[in-house]
Amino acid sequence: MKNVLLCFALVGLGLVVGTFVPSVSAPVRQLAGILLPPPPASNHGHGHSHGHGDGHEDDEAPEGHVVLTAEQIESAKIAVEEVSAGTLTRKISVPGTVTTDADRVARIAGRVVGTVAEMRKRLGETVTRGEVVAVLDSREVAEARSEFFAARTNLELQQTLFEREQALWDKRISAEQQYLRARQTFTEAQLRIELASQKLQALGFSEADVAELARRFGPVQTVSAAPDAPLRRTVSRLSGLQKYEIRSPITGRVIERRVDLGAPIGGESEEKELYVVADLSSVWIDLSVPSGDLALIREGQEVAISAGNGSEPSHGKIVFVSPILNQETRSARVIAAVDNKDMAWRPGSYVTAQVLVSEEPVDMKVPRSALQAIGGEQVVFVRNEKGFEKREVVLGKGDDVSVEIVFGLDPGEKIAAANSFVLKAELGKAEAEHVH
Structure with a gap:
């Protein structure tokens, strides 16, 4: 009987000490726990929380859900996009070299x-x-200009003589033979100046240049008291004939x-x-396309040019596809024209071209960055009121950037399109907490 009373006394002492002295030894607390039921669970204790510091620890997330606030989503840089129809593209990658147009x-x-x-x-x-x-300084140019000047001077003289002889002939004052001789001489002068003009144009002078030369070096019509004044003016205007x-x-x-x-x-x-x-505002990209891919290449196709240094690609179009194969490489020369107003592409640089060879429309597509593999299944994370929910999907065709969704989503739903791996990690952490 004394032993029983002693036992109850020790238990009572353990409860008192365990309540007011949290640092009491574990064996005493364990002994008290054997004899008394565990205390009720507290909402402020160590219960599972999926709010991750958002002030809603009492909101228990359903399985497959990740609870996040809008601020947390923005902080994690999780981009949200709406599921919609789109186009899948097929491209081939071809090495190339930048050349001048x-x-x-x-x-x-x-x-x-x-x-x-x-x-x-x-x-x-x-x-x-x-x-x-x-x-x-060219003697050839000086001779051509001098010849033109002489022909022009002679033309004006012969024109004056012809008009005079024609007036006399009309009045039957001079002989017909004299009139015909003046007309022939005037015609020859016209031909001579035409030949001199053609010679200047052959040397690179335009018709406007020839007209300016005729205006500049035309004969002097001014009458001066000094007999040699017209000659001096003419000679002064003949200076610089050799300049080209x-x-x-x-x-x-x-x-x-x-x-x-x-x-x-x-x-x-x-x-x-x-x-x-x-003019480097536009350059050519010289591509070497293997014979096996030539059937997919045609003029007018779009290409994306990148240098492989992480910079944004430039876009252009194919302007030439050679019908001849290189016997050594069994490839054909293909040229794409690319805008270069920012002078980003220097001739001689090596680049990679992505050639768009086909396009196929689909009812629903998502970016590949939205997909995550969980438990052997492909899933995406769909946005809801409290965060995101895991959704298994069935995939169809795809390209380098996007993939078709055959089943699992509806058009208009919003999904995590970028940084979805953050949600996968959060979901895995939540499930691990549930297990423990």
């Missing part, structure tokens, strides 16, 4: 034999179409400068070109 390169040459008197552009400078980039201006045919940048000041050009074994100017 052959239609945007100009080799500026002198069409005459001469000596470089001025070089007005340096390497890398920008030029505009029609701008004078160099000046030559070379203009750029395109707008672009000087990528090559071939000669120096004072260099002879145009002669035998002499340099013919002065500059090479290129």
Whole structure:
């Protein structure tokens, strides 16, 4: 009997000590627990929480659900997109090299034999179409201009004589033979000036240049008291006949400068070109496509060009597909034109081109980043009021970016399209807590 009373006394002492001294030894607390029922579960104790600090620890998430607030979703950078119809694309990857657009390169040459008197552009400078980039001293040009000037002077003289003879013939004052001779001479003068004009145009002068030359070096009609005054004015305007201006045919940048000041050009074994100017606002991508993929390639297809350094790709179109195969590589040359106004692509660089070869519409598609493998099944996370719920889906066709959803989703539902692995990790942590 004394032993029983002693036992109850020890138990009572253990309860008192366990209540007011939390650090009491484990054996005493264990002994008290054997004899008394466990205390009721507290809502503020160690119950499972799936709110993860959102202030709703008493909200127990159903299985397959992840409870997150809007702020937590934004903080985790989980992008949400609406499920909708779309297009699956098929692409092939082809290596390529950036080259200049052959239609945007100009080799500026002198069409005459001469000596470089001025070089007005340096390497890398920008030029505009029609701008004078160099000046030559050329005896050939001086002779052609002199010939044109002489022909023009003679034409005006013969025209005056012809008009005079025609007036006399109309009045039957002069003989018909004299009138016919004047008309023939005037016709020959017209032919001579036409030939002189054609010769200037062959040297690179435009019709506007020839007209300006005629205006500038026309014969002097002014009468002066000094007998030699007209001659002096004419000679002064004949100065500089040897100067030959070379203009750029395109707008672009000087990528090559071939000669120096004072260099002879145009002669035998002499340099013919002065500059090479290129417009790099558009470039070509020279692709080498294997014969097995040629059936999928056609002109007008879109291509995405990337340098493999993580930068945004540029887009262009195929403008040429060679009908001839390279005998050594068994591939064909394919050229794509790409806009280059930001000068991101430098000729000579190696790139990779993604060529769009087919497009197929589907009723529902999601980005591949939305898919997660859980328990051997493909799932996506569908947005709901409290966060996300796991949803198993059946996949169809796909491309490099997206995949078709055959079953498991409805159009219009919102899913986690990016960083969905965060939800997979949270779901796994919640399930592990349930197990324990």
